[in-house]
Amino acid sequence: MSFIQSIILSFVQGITEFLPISSDGHLNLVQHLFGQTPSLTFDIFLHAATFLSVLFFFRNQLKYFFSNLKFIIVGSIPAVLVGFFLKDQFETLFANPNFLPFFFLLTGVLVLATKFLPKKDGKLTYLSAFIIGIFQAIAILPGVSRSGLTIFSALLLGLSPLNAFNFSFCLFIPASFGAILLDAKDILSSLMINQTNLVAFGVTFVVGIVALKFLKKIISSNKFWVFGIYTILLSIVLFFVL
Numbered sequence: 512m513s514f515i516q517s518i519i520l521s522f523v524q525g526i527t528e529f530l531p532i533s534s535d536g537h538l539n540l541v542q543h544l545f546g547q548t549p550s551l552t553f554d555i556f557l558h559a560a561t562f563l564s565v566l567f568f569f570r571n572q573l574k575y576f577f578s579n580l581k582f583i584i585v586g587s588i589p590a591v592l593v594g595f596f597l598k599d600q601f602e603t604l605f606a607n608p609n610f611l612p613f614f615f616l617l618t619g620v621l622v623l624a625t626k627f628l629p630k631k632d633g634k635l636t637y638l639s640a641f642i643i644g645i646f647q648a649i650a651i652l653p654g655v656s657r658s659g660l661t662i663f664s665a666l667l668l669g670l671s672p673l674n675a676f677n678f679s680f681c682l683f684i685p686a687s688f689g690a691i692l693l694d695a696k697d698i699l700s701s702l703m704i705n706q707t708n709l710v711a712f713g714v715t716f717v718v719g720i721v722a723l724k725f726l727k728k729i730i731s732s733n734k735f736w737v738f739g740i741y742t743i744l745l746s747i748v749l750f751f752v753l
Contacts, residue, residue: 525718
């Protein structure tokens with residue numbers, strides 16, 4: 512992979528990790544356009560950078576995190592089970608771009624549906640946390656947005672937009688950390704740590720923070736659903752070109 516390609520992928524990861532348009536799907540697509548076989552290991556390497564972006568962005572939200580820790584633990588169970596038992600199957604899906612149109616379409620429909628959900632200010636429960644966690648586990652599929660599905664499900668279950676945003680990214684922390692741990696050996700053994708990739712890592716970290724600020728503003732202005740239009744249009748294009 513060239514330096515330019517690595518930097519492009521870092522921008523793609525930083526922008527799409529948090530916006531509800533699927534970072535895995537976009538990384539898969541861009542690597543396919545570069546003529547490369549999509550690499551789950553490289554994706555998770557860049558995920559480590561956005562993991563640090565979330566920690567930095569939410570550094571003043573420790574009270575929210577620990578006050579909802581019991582719900583975060585319950586909500587993390589589905590992703591842990593899927594990541595532990597189905598990792599090999601998902602790696603196979605990552606290598607096949609033909610599934611992307613279907614998964615992007617699923618993301619687009621659910622994100623667009625948030626426009627029609629009534630605005631509520633409900634409380635988290637163990638059941639709602641677990642259901643949101645199931646949606647997060649589904650989002651391991653390339654083209655299915657983790658933020659899109661978790662925020663959609665949180666709004667569907669009656670959480671306020673800001674609470675949905677906060678809980679979604681609190682769930683991201685253990686899920687991302689677990690994925691990094693599962694793939695740490697592969698990252699180190701595949702010579703992923705080099706000067707080019709370290710630059711890409713730094714770019715991803717900075718761009719990720721900017722994307723988080725932008726997404727929070729979008730959610731606060733009730734425009735989250737707009738991303739669904741983009742993702743649906745992208746899926747339609749991919750049905751014809753892949």
